Amino acid sequence: MTDLGIISPLRAYRKSYIAMLVSSTLSLIASLVLSAEAITLAKQPTVKLACDINAIVSCGKVARSWQSNLLGFPNAFLGLMSEPVVIAVAIAGLGLVAFPRWFLRTAHLFYLAGLAFAFWLLSQSFFVIKALCPWCLLVTLSTVTVFATMTRINIMENTWALSAENHGRLVNLLNRGWGRVLYTFTYSILALAIFFKYGTKLIH
Numbered sequence: 001m002t003d004l005g006i007i008s009p010l011r012a013y014r015k016s017y018i019a020m021l022v023s024s025t026l027s028l029i030a031s032l033v034l035s036a037e038a039i040t041l042a043k044q045p046t047v048k049l050a051c052d053i054n055a056i057v058s059c060g061k062v063a064r065s066w067q068s069n070l071l072g073f074p075n076a077f078l079g080l081m082s083e084p085v086v087i088a089v090a091i092a093g094l095g096l097v098a099f100p101r102w103f104l105r106t107a108h109l110f111y112l113a114g115l116a117f118a119f120w121l122l123s124q125s126f127f128v129i130k131a132l133c134p135w136c137l138l139v140t141l142s143t144v145t146v147f148a149t150m151t152r153i154n155i156m157e158n159t160w161a162l163s164a165e166n167h168g169r170l171v172n173l174l175n176r177g178w179g180r181v182l183y184t185f186t187y188s189i190l191a192l193a194i195f196f197k198y199g200t201k202l203i204h
Contacts, residue, residue, distance in 0.1 A: 013093060013156070016149040021090035023149075024083045027142035030135040031079025037063055038074035051134050056201045062133040067124045075121065079139060082114065086146060093153075104150075104159045111147045118143045122190075126197065141187065148183040 037049050041063055051059040062068055068075055089107065093099075099107075118140045125132055152174055154160065158167045173179070 011096070013153055016152050017090045017093035020146050020149040021087060021094070023142040023145040024086035024090060027079055027139050027146070028083035028087065030138045030142070031076045031083060034059075034063070034076035034133075034135050034139075035074060035080060038068075038076060054201070056131055056198050057134065058131045059133040059135060061131040062125055062129055062136060065124070065129050067121060067129065082110075086111075101157070101159045104154050104157060108150050108154045108159070111143070111150050115143050115147045126193070132194065132198070137190075141190070144183055144186055148179060152179050 037059060040047055040049070041060065045064070047060075049058075049060045049063070051057065052061070055061075063074070071078075089099075121136065122140050125136065155167075155170050155174060162170070
């Protein structure tokens with residue numbers, strides 16, 4: 001017999017899991033493209049990639065940096081390993097699977113590390129490499145979205161065992177739409193940072 005008391009709140013996460021699925025799928029596609037480009041560069045180090053548009057928008061310049069191979073292999077390979085897992089979680093969530101608290105906590109911490117890594121790579125592109133990779137930007141935006149959806153689910157499920165008062169306060173903020181405000185604000189800050197740093201150089 002189906003426990004409607006469990007299924008009812010799980011249905012409330014439908015939009016979160018859809019956003020997670022779409023974002024992780026886009027990130028996987030970007031990781032596939034970046035992995036293919038890394039293999040191409042390994043064979044032909046001086047080859048010009050399709051997204052080498054100018055001195056600023058240049059996947060090749062970013063891919064040839066040591067930051068893009070931080071662990072001794074292309075960072076994109078990490079996406080090939082992690083994004084299918086996130087996709088599976090999103091599909092399971094849409095299938096109304098109730099995950100245990102330890103799993104939700106682990107996923108939350110894992111993606112927090114992924115978010116920190118993505119922002120570190122973006123800062124390196126901004127201030128050290130001084131070039132932008134469109135596919136890398138897509139991965140960063142997708143990572144922000146997935147982390148936001150995981151955070152929402154963890155808060156709603158109170159997986160971190162917050163006090164009733166603090167949990168109620170956060171749930172109230174989410175129900176009032178402040179979660180969407182925060183990640184939209186993050187997207188806007190990234191877009192403005194790119195515009196003010198590079199401006200028309202992006203298309204010249």
